[in-house]
Amino acid sequence: MPPPVEIHHLSKVYRRRRSLKRLLPGTQGNPLETWALRDVSLEVPKGSIFGLLGPNGAGKTTLLKILSCLVLPSGGRASVGGHDTVLGDTAIKRMLGYVSSDERSFYWRLTGRENLQFFGSLYQMHGKVLTDRIAFVVNRLELSEQVDKPFGEYSSGMKQRLSMARGLLHDPPILLLDEPTRSLDPISAKHLRRFIAEQLNGREGKTLLLATHNLQEAEQLCQKVAVLSGGRVLGIGSVEELPVWGRGKERYVLVLSGVSALPEEMRDGLTFTPLRSGLLRVAGEFGRDGERLSSLLAEVIRQRGRIVSCSKVEPTLQEIFDRIEEGTS
Amino acid sequence: MRLLRQMLAFLRKDLLEEMSYRTAFLMQLGGIFLTVSLWYLIARFLRPPAEALPGLPGVPYFAYLLVGVAFYHYLGSALSSFATKLRGEQLTGTLEAMLMTPTPIPVIILSSALWDFVMTSLRVVVYLGLGTFFGLQLRFDSLVAFFIILVLTILAFSGIGVLSAAFILYLKRGDPINFLISSASALFGGVFIPNQALPHGLGELGRFLPITYALSGIRKSLLAGTRLHALLPEISALLVFVALLLPLGIIGFSLAVRKAREEGTLAQY
Numbered sequence: 001m002p003p004p005v006e007i008h009h010l011s012k013v014y015r016r017r018r019s020l021k022r023l024l025p026g027t028q029g030n031p032l033e034t035w036a037l038r039d040v041s042l043e044v045p046k047g048s049i050f051g052l053l054g055p056n057g058a059g060k061t062t063l064l065k066i067l068s069c070l071v072l073p074s075g076g077r078a079s080v081g082g083h084d085t086v087l088g089d090t091a092i093k094r095m096l097g098y099v100s101s102d103e104r105s106f107y108w109r110l111t112g113r114e115n116l117q118f119f120g121s122l123y124q125m126h127g128k129v130l131t132d133r134i135a136f137v138v139n140r141l142e143l144s145e146q147v148d149k150p151f152g153e154y155s156s157g158m159k160q161r162l163s164m165a166r167g168l169l170h171d172p173p174i175l176l177l178d179e180p181t182r183s184l185d186p187i188s189a190k191h192l193r194r195f196i197a198e199q200l201n202g203r204e205g206k207t208l209l210l211a212t213h214n215l216q217e218a219e220q221l222c223q224k225v226a227v228l229s230g231g232r233v234l235g236i237g238s239v240e241e242l243p244v245w246g247r248g249k250e251r252y253v254l255v256l257s258g259v260s261a262l263p264e265e266m267r268d269g270l271t272f273t274p275l276r277s278g279l280l281r282v283a284g285e286f287g288r289d290g291e292r293l294s295s296l297l298a299e300v301i302r303q304r305g306r307i308v309s310c311s312k313v314e315p316t317l318q319e320i321f322d323r324i325e326e327g328t329s
Numbered sequence: 330m331r332l333l334r335q336m337l338a339f340l341r342k343d344l345l346e347e348m349s350y351r352t353a354f355l356m357q358l359g360g361i362f363l364t365v366s367l368w369y370l371i372a373r374f375l376r377p378p379a380e381a382l383p384g385l386p387g388v389p390y391f392a393y394l395l396v397g398v399a400f401y402h403y404l405g406s407a408l409s410s411f412a413t414k415l416r417g418e419q420l421t422g423t424l425e426a427m428l429m430t431p432t433p434i435p436v437i438i439l440s441s442a443l444w445d446f447v448m449t450s451l452r453v454v455v456y457l458g459l460g461t462f463f464g465l466q467l468r469f470d471s472l473v474a475f476f477i478i479l480v481l482t483i484l485a486f487s488g489i490g491v492l493s494a495a496f497i498l499y500l501k502r503g504d505p506i507n508f509l510i511s512s513a514s515a516l517f518g519g520v521f522i523p524n525q526a527l528p529h530g531l532g533e534l535g536r537f538l539p540i541t542y543a544l545s546g547i548r549k550s551l552l553a554g555t556r557l558h559a560l561l562p563e564i565s566a567l568l569v570f571v572a573l574l575l576p577l578g579i580i581g582f583s584l585a586v587r588k589a590r591e592e593g594t595l596a597q598y
Binding site for chain 2: 012014015016036062065068069070071072089090093094096098102104105106107108109110114117118119121122123124126166
């Protein structure tokens with residue numbers, strides 16, 4: 001049984017045609033070649049949620065579009081359910097559901113149901129089968145009350161749920177999710193994540209490939225992630241396994257009172273900012289073993305000072321990518 | 330059967346969309362009425378001699394003009410609808426969603442233009458219907474020939490239209506076919522004036538355009554009641570155009586799709 005998604009040394013370079021724009025004075029034409037993917041290899045296990053984690057422009061969407069047969073690779077090979085994406089167009093499209101955060105991909109003057117009826121017919125569904133399936137997915141996604149309203153009147157959350165309903169209409173075993181919570185408020189995003197994890201992956205056993213730039217989302221949903229940056233895979237593993245996350249330092253910000261000065265050996269790499277009312281702000285990186293932080297806190301107690309606040313600062317996604325890049329180079 | 334169901338789904342979707350723009354629909358009807366009136370007045374003003382319309386004895390110029398203009402709309406639809414629909418679906422983002430489905434791309438493109446052909450047919454009926462109030466006399470004794478010519482006309486024009494859509498898919502803008510074909514057809518295809526009336530033998534250029542044979546056959550069947558066997562020259566010529574243009578359009582479109590997939594611009598505009 002072939003794995004749901006298998007990618008070997010996949011590359012994609014976008015070659016642009018020369019534009020007349022470059023003839024205008026003061027303008028520089030865009031580069032004629034852009035590498036979207038370079039030598040990407042990964043395998044998505046059956047029944048798993050696999051994350052493609054990376055900043056904008058990392059190549060996540062290009063990868064999903066190659067899997068959906070919308071884009072041809074420049075090198076390497078990608079297959080879905082054992083079918084090559086260059087050759088097995090129809091077979092692959094029957095197996096895949098694609099959910100994006102693009103609100104434009106519906107007919108705004110038609111109702112949600114009319115939209116689903118149209119797209120269902122393109123999956124060769126019709127009559128009672130289509131009617132029943134629409135009722136089922138709409139019910140699952142709690143859209144029953146809104147499905148007969150024009151799509152243009154939907155909120156962002158409803159549009160996203162309808163997009164999910166369309167992706168599920170033909171009951172595909174594999175779902176490609178391209179930043180599905182990007183335009184959602186935190187509560188709607190939480191509901192959708194729960195639906196993905198509990199219903200789609202948990203109960204229905206679907207294989208999901210989730211492209212996201214949201215670290216928390218990847219942590220909550222994915223059993224495995226591939227970190228992409230500049231079209232390259234920087235690392236593959238569980239979120240905890242990724243290099244530097246496991247070994248790197250943590251950043252803390254402390255506000256202290258009653259502390260005059262710290263010994264020289266403790267000051268290295270930390271920044272000190274005096275605040276009003278004699279408070280002192282200390283910020284910097286501390287090892288995960290807790291040794292340095294413990295020494296600092298012990299010194300504060302020795303000086304009979306007080307810890308007004310102590311907070312851990314999560315690294316930004318870009319910082320994590322930079323660290324991984326440093327670690328891999 | 331599956332193909333028919335999918336085509337019907339496109340028709341239903343476009344009908345529902347069209348119905349949500351009621352005012353535009355009604356305004357079209359008003360526009361057609363004014364156009365028919367205009368052609369009637371122009372025809373009355375010009376009054377060309379009867380021998381100026383060869384093969385159509387006793388047919389008034391108004392009838393010649395109205396049928397020419399009405400059926401010229403099919404060429405307009407074929408030339409614009411494939412490309413316009415494609416571009417519209419690209420702009421609204423629905424093209425990408427359709428391309429994610431297992432429905433073959435040629436079916437999507439051809440079905441997208443169906444509604445325009447239905448609307449064009451309705452428009453032609455309204456043209457001819459209003460024309461009868463201005464004295465247009467139609468002959469219904471050669472309807473089989475008329476429908477054969479009409480189907481061949483739509484197929485031949487669709488070949489050019491699909492080729493035009495291929496240019497839009499690849500170049501995004503600047504389709505070089507549309508303007509050239511529609512202008513040349515209007516001028517040399519006998520839409521407004523018979524080819525024989527063009528100076529310096531320019532009418533001979535019409536031999537290379539499908540609209541010349543389409544309009545000749547439609548006028549002869551609908552206005553003069555000419556029988557099928559007498560329309561074989563027009564039917565044969567249209568068959569040659571269909572055999573050339575339809576595969577050319579489909580091959581051109583397949584190449585454009587391949588190129589757009591390579592460049593990753595299939596759904597870009």
